Amino acid sequence: MSQGIPYGIFRMKRKRGTAVILRHGKLLLVRERKNNHYSLPGGGHKKGEPWMCTALREIKEELNLDVRRAERLHTLDFESTHYSHKVSLLVTDQEPKVNSAEILDYVWWHPDSIVSVAPSVRDLWNRIVAAGLKDCCTNGDAHDRGCK
Template sequence: MKKRATVICRRGKRILLVSRSQSKWALPGGIRKRGEPMLEAALRELREETRLSGKSAKYLFDIRGKQKHHHVFACEIPSQAKARPSSEIARCRWVHVDDIARLLTSGPTTDIVKLVNRRRK
């Protein structure tokens, strides 16, 4: 099972989602490079996909999907920073947590967002 660094970026009640063209919405992240610490993989993937430089990332939890083992990190993003799709993704946008259930997302994305919201209450 592949290990994936997955990143939750929040601004109030909004969460950053990304998508490749013709693909489901997902949380930023990706497969870690050989020997790369998961925290660094999370920040690298966020930068590669959205051009955002996370100030810091905090490990939250692990969750196993059908094909990937997600290591989930919360990342602080400066409020004035703009997410812009890179060559890896076609779109990125801030979505209100209540609207995520209405979007076509990857299974793990929905599960991770629910877990994060439960922990915040």
């Protein structure tokens, strides 16, 4: 038996383009095939790809969503157990169409919901509220908050 450093203690976190999609004060979350809880949509970053493009690509692949506005939000970037999340705020008028190869389902989540979420989601929600972004994308007013 090896007496070395325990597995994973110094393992690099994967970089991930993560999307925050808000509608009527609720946050879009997905349940991936590999997880038992809901988390933010997004996925793996390709070398040289702008972070916002990673989030946009993953949203199209996983949820078949076309985005009408997008903004990279450096202030909402965060670390979770396995990932380094680079967050973008995305605005869409569409309902997701789940790619069942990757995603089981989705939910428009609010903190009062009983849905089981990833631990980092509640913390991010508090940061969204503190930044005044919770209602920024309701009724098309994303532009007023600096969304592109």
